[in-house]
Amino acid sequence: MSEVFAHILTGGLPWIVLGTAVGIFVGAIPGLSGAMVISLALPMTFFMSGEDALLLLVSMYIGATTGGLISATLMRMPGTEAAIMTTLDGYPMAAAGEPARALGLGVLASFVGSMIAWLILALLSPPLSLIAVRFGPYEIFAMTVVALSLIATISRGSLVNGLLAAVLGALVSLPGVDPITGTLRLTFGFHGLDNGFALLPVLLGALVLSQVLADCGDAIRPMSATRGGSRVVMRMSDLARYAWTFLRSSLVGTWIGILPGVGGTTASIAAYSIEKAVSRTPERFGKGAAEGIIASEAANNSGTVGALVPLITLGIPGSVITAILLGAMVIHNLNPGPLLFAENPAIAYTIIGGVLVANVAMLAIMWLATPLLARLMYVNKAYLLPPIVVFCFIGAYSVSSRLFDAGVMLVFAALGYLMHKAKIPTGPFIIAYILTPMAEENLRSGLVIYDGSYLPLLTRPVCAIFLAVAVAFIVWALVSELRSFRKAAA
Amino acid sequence: MTRRLLRESTPALLFMLVVCAVAAAAIHASMAIPPAVYERIGSGAFPMALGVLALGLVGLKALSFLMAGGAQEEVESEAGPATAHSAAKAFGALALITAYFATFALPAVPFTLATSAFTFLMFVFLTGERRIPVLAAALISSVLFAFLVHYVFTSFFYVDI
Numbered sequence: 001m002s003e004v005f006a007h008i009l010t011g012g013l014p015w016i017v018l019g020t021a022v023g024i025f026v027g028a029i030p031g032l033s034g035a036m037v038i039s040l041a042l043p044m045t046f047f048m049s050g051e052d053a054l055l056l057l058v059s060m061y062i063g064a065t066t067g068g069l070i071s072a073t074l075m076r077m078p079g080t081e082a083a084i085m086t087t088l089d090g091y092p093m094a095a096a097g098e099p100a101r102a103l104g105l106g107v108l109a110s111f112v113g114s115m116i117a118w119l120i121l122a123l124l125s126p127p128l129s130l131i132a133v134r135f136g137p138y139e140i141f142a143m144t145v146v147a148l149s150l151i152a153t154i155s156r157g158s159l160v161n162g163l164l165a166a167v168l169g170a171l172v173s174l175p176g177v178d179p180i181t182g183t184l185r186l187t188f189g190f191h192g193l194d195n196g197f198a199l200l201p202v203l204l205g206a207l208v209l210s211q212v213l214a215d216c217g218d219a220i221r222p223m224s225a226t227r228g229g230s231r232v233v234m235r236m237s238d239l240a241r242y243a244w245t246f247l248r249s250s251l252v253g254t255w256i257g258i259l260p261g262v263g264g265t266t267a268s269i270a271a272y273s274i275e276k277a278v279s280r281t282p283e284r285f286g287k288g289a290a291e292g293i294i295a296s297e298a299a300n301n302s303g304t305v306g307a308l309v310p311l312i313t314l315g316i317p318g319s320v321i322t323a324i325l326l327g328a329m330v331i332h333n334l335n336p337g338p339l340l341f342a343e344n345p346a347i348a349y350t351i352i353g354g355v356l357v358a359n360v361a362m363l364a365i366m367w368l369a370t371p372l373l374a375r376l377m378y379v380n381k382a383y384l385l386p387p388i389v390v391f392c393f394i395g396a397y398s399v400s401s402r403l404f405d406a407g408v409m410l411v412f413a414a415l416g417y418l419m420h421k422a423k424i425p426t427g428p429f430i431i432a433y434i435l436t437p438m439a440e441e442n443l444r445s446g447l448v449i450y451d452g453s454y455l456p457l458l459t460r461p462v463c464a465i466f467l468a469v470a471v472a473f474i475v476w477a478l479v480s481e482l483r484s485f486r487k488a489a490a
Numbered sequence: 491m492t493r494r495l496l497r498e499s500t501p502a503l504l505f506m507l508v509v510c511a512v513a514a515a516a517i518h519a520s521m522a523i524p525p526a527v528y529e530r531i532g533s534g535a536f537p538m539a540l541g542v543l544a545l546g547l548v549g550l551k552a553l554s555f556l557m558a559g560g561a562q563e564e565v566e567s568e569a570g571p572a573t574a575h576s577a578a579k580a581f582g583a584l585a586l587i588t589a590y591f592a593t594f595a596l597p598a599v600p601f602t603l604a605t606s607a608f609t610f611l612m613f614v615f616l617t618g619e620r621r622i623p624v625l626a627a628a629l630i631s632s633v634l635f636a637f638l639v640h641y642v643f644t645s646f647f648y649v650d651i
Contacts, residue, residue, distance in 0.1 A: 040646075040648070161551075164509055167509070168508070171537070181532075186515075213583055217577060382617045386608065386612040386632075387635060389590070389612065390605055390608070394649060403594055406591045407591065410584075417584075421577075422501035422505040447530040448529050
């Protein structure tokens, strides 16, 4: 173990710093994903030792997750899908004259979330993986229902508007190939819709281009009107002040990250929604609440590290990136799988140690870069909006090199702008758009497995608990809505 | 409901229309999907259920809208010629962006030319700048930006733009 760490801190350190920096850069640009950069870097690792190759790739993975925070906070443009929820509070805080603080909170949350997940990775990997792989489709469906039910809690104060946005998001997620039968549905004869609306064009349109249109409508001025905001990047006191938020969100993120096929985006949605649900001042969320930024970033980073748990212990990739990492291990003859710890402990500990050092490198790089990045908020919008549109176009186009996706982005930009003007929240739209396919696929898979019976949803303990939690969230939201309605009437 | 209230609630009404249209399309398309053979609910169940739910929610929203005598929240902030000017500016930007995207359908127009022209025109549209030195600087920056982006994305990330 000590030899492994010695190697990481001597020979491996340059690869970690390089990988983290490249990952952060790529993560900040929409359309360039961690999976893309790791795939591109994979051939370059052929001349490297297996340990160094994994250090480079794992560092890119860590950096890319954090990089999404930068554009999400400063431009309301999630560089990675997992940073979607960060836009909800990061951008309003930055636009209110606190860009350095918004970035600092995000970086601190990313670091703390990753460290908590790292502790779990280092100490509890085998037992957690064994529990996670026992989750069947009904369990994942029930968990998705919990996440969807949280829409009701985050829409408090405008429940019907939130639900309308969510149902629209769910509907637009359905066209394309049916997840169970493989047949086409809701394509209306457009071949462009055969694979449905791709996620990135929808996100870029509804969140970024719609904001660009709204900004164009405003009088052009620097993105942040107030320059006098705090220049403090991170405060150690935040650790104590938001300790429960850090802990809750990191644990939620780690657990969801461990579940195969669920991912960091769901982790950040769930953590954000839980944080809003338990907050005594939920009305601050969406307007620059520190807890919103922390929840999203702690969860998506801990989810990233959590996804390494089944990879290392069982050789099961839970996401595209971990699948590429698995491929890298195979290419370097490292025999991933349940026997990795027994047959090749140096590799397992290299990944675990690499995650730790990459997190420290990420913190250092972001700490140094944040004050410079924060200045972007003071640049006149007229200089920033045209390049943002260009990056959006490339981001949407790069999904599958089709102009159709750029067109889809435009349509969703118009829809997002309309929602902005009608004061309909975009958060529920995006959440439902992401989670509905997962819910449908797992419900229908469960029905196939259990001969069309819904009963296991109530008899399987994990399902029953999740569904009870979902019902509790919905009842809570309805009661809160009713109370606020009565208050307003009185 | 007065004409003024209706005008000022246009975004909310338009949004409800969009939801209705999408829901109706989903219901119509799901009715054409053959019933499931090997599974319990089939391909059409989710679109049908969500379509009906969407229409129900639109009905609920319309009801609350009528009971409240118009969208009060919209009325409070969205009024006057400033809003019309803001919407016109946003639509102008949307037209410019659409034109930029449309140029890529023409194989003869290279990415660098379209991007240079778009970033320059968008800058002029947003600022209303007329001074020649500033415009020259903006044009040079636009061209440099377009070539830099093209170089980075094609050479390093193999994006075919």
